[in-house]
Amino acid sequence: MKRICKECGEEKEIEEFVKDKTCKYGYAWDCKECRSLHERKYRQDNKEEIAIRRKCRYQKNKEYVKRYGEKYRINNKAEINKRQRTYNRKARKDLKRVYVKDQIKKMGVENKDITPQMIELKRELMLFHRLLKEVSNGINGGGIQGTTANT
Numbered sequence: 001m002k003r004i005c006k007e008c009g010e011e012k013e014i015e016e017f018v019k020d021k022t023c024k025y026g027y028a029w030d031c032k033e034c035r036s037l038h039e040r041k042y043r044q045d046n047k048e049e050i051a052i053r054r055k056c057r058y059q060k061n062k063e064y065v066k067r068y069g070e071k072y073r074i075n076n077k078a079e080i081n082k083r084q085r086t087y088n089r090k091a092r093k094d095l096k097r098v099y100v101k102d103q104i105k106k107m108g109v110e111n112k113d114i115t116p117q118m119i120e121l122k123r124e125l126m127l128f129h130r131l132l133k134e135v136s137n138g139i140n141g142g143g144i145q146g147t148t149a150n151t
């Protein structure tokens with residue numbers, strides 16, 4: 001099936017036309033090429049207006065997100081705090097990168113200076129310290145003393 005574009009007057013395959021249910025035969029009267037040319041010209045002619053409209057929309061959306069976020073935070077303060085605490089505890093237990101990074105930052109290293117190798121190294125160091133602590137707890141705590149108390 002072919003159709004003549006009313007814009008450029010060329011006969012083209014129907015696939016070359018944009019689907020448009022409001023038009024006869026279900027296709028627009030101008031071909032895709034003319035349509036995109038049109039749109040480009042429209043954008044060029046209305047650059048400022050489009051920019052303003054976009055900015056407006058962005059601003060509105062930003063305000064909405066902000067307002068909604070604030071309301072959400074106020075209404076769910078306890079829940080958020082709880083979630084944050086659980087997350088922090090888990091991050092600490094698993095020595096997650098964020099947690100290790102925080103520890104490095106606490107040492108006075110700036111965020112931009114922290115490398116992945118640094119995090120990895122610190123992580124291993126922390127693991128090692130934990131292991132040491134576990135071992136020394138085993139010696140001083142329950143383990144050996146427990147057995148001596150029994151005898």
Ligand SMILES: [Zn+2]
Binds near residue numbers: 006007030032033034
């Ligand atoms: Zn055309």
